[in-house]
Amino acid sequence: METTFTPLMSLAGGALIGLSAVVLMATVGRIAGISGIIAGVLSPTRDGGFSLRLAFLIGLLAAMPLALLVAPQPEIALTDTPILLILGGLLVGYGAVRGGGCTSGHGVCGLSRLSTRSLVATATFMVVAALTVFVMRHVLGVS
Amino acid sequence: MGPVFAALSGLIFGLGLIVSGMINPAKVLNFLDIAGQWDPSLAFVMAGAIAVTLPGYRLVHRRSGPMLHPMFHLPTRQDLDRQLIGGSAIFGLGWGIAGLCPGPAMTALPLMEGGTMLFTTAMLIGIALASYQARAPRTAT
Secondary structure (H helix, E strand, O other): OOOOOOHHHHHHHHHHHHHHHHHHHHHHOOOOOHHHHHHHHHOOOOOOOHHHHHHHHHHHHHHHHHHHHHOOOOOOOOOOOHHHHHHHHHHHHHHHHHOOOOHHHHHHHHHHOOOHHHHHHHHHHHHHHHHHHHHHHHHHOOO | OHHHHHHHHHHHHHHHHHHHOOOOHHHHHHHHOOOOOOOOHHHHHHHHHHHHHHHHHHHHOOOOOOOOOOOOOOOOOOOOOHHHHHHHHHHHHHHHHHOOOHHHHHHHHHHOOHHHHHHHHHHHHHHHHHHHHHHOOOOOO
């Protein structure tokens, strides 16, 4: 599906994501990594962060209903092949926790801390994802 | 007060994802599809996010701790191991298949669309499996 290049909105949205990460660090001293936050709610540790993670997720889930009060529903073009959704979801969830983070934890927070681990993780998932899209679209023609 | 600011942070994060357009998997896949109709938007999202987070973190970390809690919780590991690279590769494979990662999946969930719900359910199972595996006592290595 064709999409429009949105440099200004994407920069502005990115800046909001950055603001969110800074607010979380400044107030409660934690990394805004979504996969880690979900993992900490599904499988709580004794680090005292459970209520913070749960609160963050409630805020995250409230964003769309609030946005719909002032803006039209954003377009979400997702594959309708169930097996791709199931496989994609399992791999994304498993891989993010195994690799210690996803696009937010490694890609935004980790890179901003100039972490070598996050740089390697981000480069790895970017390259593998681009190769996956290449094979799916231009070799197999499935999406 | 901590949970109030954590919820505010989550809310801003979700709004950022919606404003940036990253809530739409087609935009993510078109960024990753360098050989197709390339949409560079995702690079601008990353640039905008890091442009705020990098100086913001620098400023925050000048203090000895966060405002509402006794200390910062920061990753301390520096080594590059198989789990980091293997896990990231598995994540990249799934991201490339569906174009959704955890943030956008959770943010889109309240729309109750079938595809997002199926993906997110599978993602939560994947997260739970990896967390369980990380906790389980190791018999080898």
